[in-house]
Amino acid sequence: MNDCRVVVLNFNGEALLKRCLPSILEAACRSRYRCVVTVLDNQSSDQSRKVVLENFPAAEFVVCPENKILCSYNDYLRRVDEPFAILLNNDIFVEPGFIDPLLDALAKDPGIFFAASKTFGEDQKTYLGSLSKIGFSRGLVWATSLFAGHEKKIDRSGRTMLCGSGAFRREIFCALGGYDELYLPGTVEDLDLCYRAWRQGWKGIYCPESVIYHIGQVSFKKRFGSSGLRRMNRRNLYLFVWKNIQSRRFLSAHLVFLPLQLAKYFLMGQWDFLAGFFEAILRLPQAIQRRRRNQGMVFVLTDEEVFGLSAAI
Numbered sequence: 001m002n003d004c005r006v007v008v009l010n011f012n013g014e015a016l017l018k019r020c021l022p023s024i025l026e027a028a029c030r031s032r033y034r035c036v037v038t039v040l041d042n043q044s045s046d047q048s049r050k051v052v053l054e055n056f057p058a059a060e061f062v063v064c065p066e067n068k069i070l071c072s073y074n075d076y077l078r079r080v081d082e083p084f085a086i087l088l089n090n091d092i093f094v095e096p097g098f099i100d101p102l103l104d105a106l107a108k109d110p111g112i113f114f115a116a117s118k119t120f121g122e123d124q125k126t127y128l129g130s131l132s133k134i135g136f137s138r139g140l141v142w143a144t145s146l147f148a149g150h151e152k153k154i155d156r157s158g159r160t161m162l163c164g165s166g167a168f169r170r171e172i173f174c175a176l177g178g179y180d181e182l183y184l185p186g187t188v189e190d191l192d193l194c195y196r197a198w199r200q201g202w203k204g205i206y207c208p209e210s211v212i213y214h215i216g217q218v219s220f221k222k223r224f225g226s227s228g229l230r231r232m233n234r235r236n237l238y239l240f241v242w243k244n245i246q247s248r249r250f251l252s253a254h255l256v257f258l259p260l261q262l263a264k265y266f267l268m269g270q271w272d273f274l275a276g277f278f279e280a281i282l283r284l285p286q287a288i289q290r291r292r293r294n295q296g297m298v299f300v301l302t303d304e305e306v307f308g309l310s311a312a313i
Helices: 014-030 048-055 069-079 099-108 170-175 189-199 218-244 248-267 271-282 284-294 303-311
Strands: 004-010 035-041 060-063 084-089 092-094 112-121 127-129 133-137 140-144 166-169 203-214
Touching: 004 014, 004 069, 004 099, 014 035, 014 048, 014 092, 014 099, 035 048, 035 069, 048 060, 069 170, 069 189, 084 092, 084 099, 084 170, 099 112, 099 166, 099 203, 112 189, 133 303, 140 218, 140 248, 166 170, 189 203, 189 218, 189 303, 218 248, 218 271, 218 284, 248 271, 248 303, 271 284
Parallel strands: 004 035, 004 084, 035 060, 112 203
Antiparallel strands: 084 166, 092 203, 112 127, 112 166, 133 140
């Protein structure tokens, strides 16, 4: 049996696959672990399939029954049997040795759910993440890798609060339900998954020896534009609170700041944020349904304790 399934999510990314997939295949070949690489295709209409089959025969090409964007990982990971899964977008290229530090971390500590790489931009110089902190401020959750003082910490391994592209313990990913379709078409679903894992007692680790490069939101920017991305992100931040936050203190703060936020959006002409809130209202029933489901789960950490772990990074 293989040790790890490296899954590259793709949608109309023939040019990106030509650029990024060779480095991923090389890394899989060099790893001490037995790895298989799969391109998981979200119903592309371009030549992605032809590009992979003709140029990269070492990679499997699997077409999803429907395009669920990031949530397409969920069904696929239930069908494979490797203990570890590395999840990547098609706009990521990697260093040859990026796999082993991630899998070493998971293999060493069975309490670790995810291991995150150090991520640079396309220029291979600009640090983007993934030593991440989260917090709760003015009634909403926030997450960032560019927190004050991060420059002095990004070369040291340690706790990180979330992981977008990285390695996951596959069975736990599936047990947690994977990425939540509540947030589709995207943003915040990685925060949601990792937050739920932390509350259930799982851990996340940052592995700076694992280096990847992210071209960044190529498909999303083209489809939704900057304003659309801001609207979507604001919508999903509200949904995250309504679904996940159980602390009375944090919920009280959310209710206090909510009318102030809406007034600010209106007075400052932040129409994308205002639209995001009303879009969130339309999904409130689904968020409440998930919230009720969460109340039946056993949590190890409170909201305050999770944010406290983040503050100590």
